[in-house]
Amino acid sequence: MLLAIDVGNTNVVFAVIDDDGQGGNRIKARWRIATDPRRTGDEYAVWLMQLLQIRGIGREAIDQIIVSTVVPRALHNIEVLARHYFDLEPIIAGQGAAAYGFDMDVDQPGSLGADRAVNAVAAHAKHAGDLILVDFGTATTFDVIDFNGAYKGGIIAPGINLSLDALVGNTALLPRIAIRAPDSDSVIGTNTEDQMLIGVFWGYVAMMEGLIARMRAEIGRPAKVVATGGLAVLFDEHTDIFDAVDPDLMLEGLAILAQRAKAAS
Numbered sequence: 001m002l003l004a005i006d007v008g009n010t011n012v013v014f015a016v017i018d019d020d021g022q023g024g025n026r027i028k029a030r031w032r033i034a035t036d037p038r039r040t041g042d043e044y045a046v047w048l049m050q051l052l053q054i055r056g057i058g059r060e061a062i063d064q065i066i067v068s069t070v071v072p073r074a075l076h077n078i079e080v081l082a083r084h085y086f087d088l089e090p091i092i093a094g095q096g097a098a099a100y101g102f103d104m105d106v107d108q109p110g111s112l113g114a115d116r117a118v119n120a121v122a123a124h125a126k127h128a129g130d131l132i133l134v135d136f137g138t139a140t141t142f143d144v145i146d147f148n149g150a151y152k153g154g155i156i157a158p159g160i161n162l163s164l165d166a167l168v169g170n171t172a173l174l175p176r177i178a179i180r181a182p183d184s185d186s187v188i189g190t191n192t193e194d195q196m197l198i199g200v201f202w203g204y205v206a207m208m209e210g211l212i213a214r215m216r217a218e219i220g221r222p223a224k225v226v227a228t229g230g231l232a233v234l235f236d237e238h239t240d241i242f243d244a245v246d247p248d249l250m251l252e253g254l255a256i257l258a259q260r261a262k263a264a265s
Contacts, residue, residue, distance in 0.1 A: 001028070003062045003086070004254040005078055007069035008115065009138040011035055012078075014048060015251050016057055025255040027248060029055045037073035041080025049085070062086050066258040068093035068114040068250070091257070093118055097264035098257040103150040112151065115250060116143050122253030123226050124149040127244065130221050132212060134242070135249075136229030138162065142211060144219065155211060160204050160231065167196070179231070181238055201238075209241050 002025075006013040011032040020026040031051050033039075052059060065082045067090050069075050075092075082090040091098045093114050100117045102124065116135065123131050124145055131145040136159065143154035158166070160179055168176050174196060182197050189195030216223050227235070227242040228249040236245045246252075 001057070001061050001063065002255060002258050003065045003082075004251050004258070005065065005067045005090075006115070006118075006250050006254065007067065007071050007074045007078065008035060009070060012074070013251070014051075016052075016055075016062070017251065017255050025252065027251060029057065030251075035071055035074060037071060037077075039074075039077060041077045041084060044077065044081045045085040048081070059086055062088070064088065064091065064258050064262065066091040066093060066098065066254050066261070068118050068254055070113045070115050091261045093254060093257050097261040100257075101260070102145075103148075105150050106153050113141075116141055116154070117151070118253035118257065119143065119228060119249050120145050120149075120151055120253075121256055122249045123246075125256055126246070126252070127224055127226060130219055130223040132215055132219075132223050132225045133249075134208065134212070134225065134227045134229075134232070136160070136227070136231040136235070140208075140229075142215065144215060144223070147221075155215075157207065157211075160200060163204070164200050167200070179234075181234065205235065205239050208235070209239060212241050 002017040004015045004017055012035050013030060013032045015030040016028045017025050018028050033047060065086060065088050067078050079090055082088050094100050094117060100121055104112060119133050119135055120143060123133050129147050133143040135141045138159050140157045140159050141154060144152040146152055168174050175193060177193055177196055182201055187198050187202055189198045212225055224243045225241055226244045226246055228246050232245045232247060236242050
């Protein structure tokens, strides 16, 4: 079984992935923990081993580990976890036999985040034609993948929680509110909390719809919009801009890269 580890700016996701017997992958278990570059490999092990035991998964069942990270300082301790507690050399997404394998038609290919690259690998494997990927993370990213699988560029926007944090943190009287869909489609709020929620939620929907419309016009060909990340399902209920929602795109991309690395070994 594969242990896939996605180190994001906010959370680290651990997932155990197994062959589903039909040429695909099945996520048997997943857990997340807050990202902290100071967390040691030993601390990860104490936490993870208990969770594996609860799910009835022995450490000896893990025969491959792959890591994707956008927090370079956290990588060393993840490598310690893999080597000391699983006796495995971790595969690093984008390196060696786990290279992404697509062209990057951008000014600075080396600056593309591992999360966006791994999403691109999975999306091109699953969907034909030109693609726009929308990933709701700490930042919300929009990435364009052409019909050949080449990365053409994209957009980085503040995530909705970052936007809300900035609004609340820089005002004296505005309260902290939870991110959710407003109770009605009205965009005229009658109290402070409703007005904030309308501004954050419907403002974000309008931003996405506007940017995607501009991207589609610039691409000049039909482009399928694929959404992923924690808030994709929420927004999908309130806009028709997405053609597909795939919350597990990142993990599927890691599984694809791990399979490539295994085949090359």
